[in-house]
Amino acid sequence: MDHLTDGAGEGGAGARTTLAALLADPRFEVAPTADVLDLASDLPAGATVTVTTTPRRGVAATVAAAEALAARGFAAVPHLAARSLRDRAELAEHLDRLAAAGVREVFVVGGDAREAAGQLPDGLALLRVMEELGRRPPRVGVPSYPDGHHRIDDDVLWADLRVKQFHADYTVTQLCFDADLVGRFAREARARGIDLPVIAGVPGVVDAARLLRLSVRIGVADAARFARSHRGTAGSLLRPGRHTPDELVAGLAAGAAAGADLAGLHLYTFNQVAPTVRWLSRARRAAA
Ligand SMILES: NC(=O)C1=CN([C@@H]2O[C@H](COP(=O)(O)OP(=O)(O)OC[C@H]3O[C@@H](n4cnc5c(N)ncnc54)[C@H](O)[C@@H]3O)[C@@H](O)[C@H]2O)C=CC1
Numbered sequence: 280m281d282h283l284t285d286g287a288g289e290g291g292a293g294a295r296t297t298l299a300a301l302l303a304d305p306r307f308e309v310a311p312t313a314d315v316l317d318l319a320s321d322l323p324a325g326a327t328v329t330v331t332t333t334p335r336r337g338v339a340a341t342v343a344a345a346e347a348l349a350a351r352g353f354a355a356v357p358h359l360a361a362r363s364l365r366d367r368a369e370l371a372e373h374l375d376r377l378a379a380a381g382v383r384e385v386f387v388v389g390g391d392a393r394e395a396a397g398q399l400p401d402g403l404a405l406l407r408v409m410e411e412l413g414r415r416p417p418r419v420g421v422p423s424y425p426d427g428h429h430r431i432d433d434d435v436l437w438a439d440l441r442v443k444q445f446h447a448d449y450t451v452t453q454l455c456f457d458a459d460l461v462g463r464f465a466r467e468a469r470a471r472g473i474d475l476p477v478i479a480g481v482p483g484v485v486d487a488a489r490l491l492r493l494s495v496r497i498g499v500a501d502a503a504r505f506a507r508s509h510r511g512t513a514g515s516l517l518r519p520g521r522h523t524p525d526e527l528v529a530g531l532a533a534g535a536a537a538g539a540d541l542a543g544l545h546l547y548t549f550n551q552v553a554p555t556v557r558w559l560s561r562a563r564r565a566a567a
């Protein structure tokens with residue numbers, strides 16, 4: 280599913296068709312905590328499950344979790360963080376283990392480590408080395424930033440994505456609470472000659488206090504505060520209780536029906552898997 284809008288006209292009916300398509304087969308992101316297999320038992324059989332890398336746990340924990348998820352029949356997608364890897368040999372080892380486990384896709388990020396641990400300074404370096412090693416998995420994703428990045432200039436982000444597109448198969452947008460920004464990003468990517476399918480990254484059903492705390496950690500706190508102050512786009516965000524992505528996803532569907540080229544949905548579950556899966560079932564019924 281590369282284009283959700285095929286056959287969907289503009290306006291309400293198109294947005295509805297697109298909403299159903301968006302909700303049809305989302306990816307689920309989890310962190311590689313000790314209970315990750317228990318959490319995954321709430322996911323649909325065979326779902327695509329992406330596994331984050333944190334500087335604290337390192338890439339090995341992510342690879343081990345991906346192996347275990349693949350053994351349970353999930354389409355596991357480990358995040359490989361360039362700055363958390365020591366050298367090419369360590370990368371080769373991880374890629375061999377993943378291939379042996381039947382993992383066919385990875386998501387390549389620079390990583391949140393302030394300094395590179397070794398020879399790989401950023402995502403592009405990792406992409407190139409995977410190819411030089413002859414160990415590129417069949418499918419590779421990279422992140423992108425509709426709301427900008429708190430430490431990286433927009434010009435650098437766009438220039439990088441332009442080059443990365445020749446090494447990647449799709450991009451997932453960073454956590455962003457404004458559907459219009461995501462739609463605008465998809466249009467601007469096309470205008471800049473970037474043809475990668477754009478998968479919209481949205482938060483799952485997450486306790487609001489937890490969502491704010493994690494937004495601070497990953498550098499999107501300003502966006503989270505902005506969302507709170509603007510009812511309409513993501514008005515439920517950070518009010519006491521739970522954030523649900525209904526408004527955000529409806530906004531994305533409307534944008535896609537009006538021409539923004541979105542290829543699917545990536546749910547940042549922050550390990551709140553069960554409530555996110557329950558929300559998805561409910562949202563699908565409402566959109567059918
Ligand atoms: N969007 C997402 O889903 C995810 C994003 N991230 C984080 O987003 C950040 C960027 O990752 P990628 O997009 O893979 O970028 P990247 O590592 O490929 O870097 C993109 C460009 O920005 C430069 N750069 C990187 N960090 C910088 C810094 N602190 N200051 C100035 N320039 C810098 C790089 O040299 C490169 O030219 C990282 O912190 C990464 O961990 C991590 C996981 C998931």
Ligand SMILES: Nc1nc(=O)c2c([nH]1)NC[C@@H]1CN(c3ccc(C(=O)N[C@@H](CCC(=O)O)C(=O)O)cc3)CN21
Pocket residue numbers: 309310311312331332333336391453454493496497498547549550
């Ligand atoms: N800069 C950046 N780094 C990331 O790692 C990242 C992004 N952006 N954007 C989107 C997602 C969100 N990410 C996250 C962040 C935290 C948890 C999380 O659940 N953290 C747990 C602890 C996990 C652990 O113990 O390893 C927590 O309670 O903080 C999950 C995914 C990963 N991704």
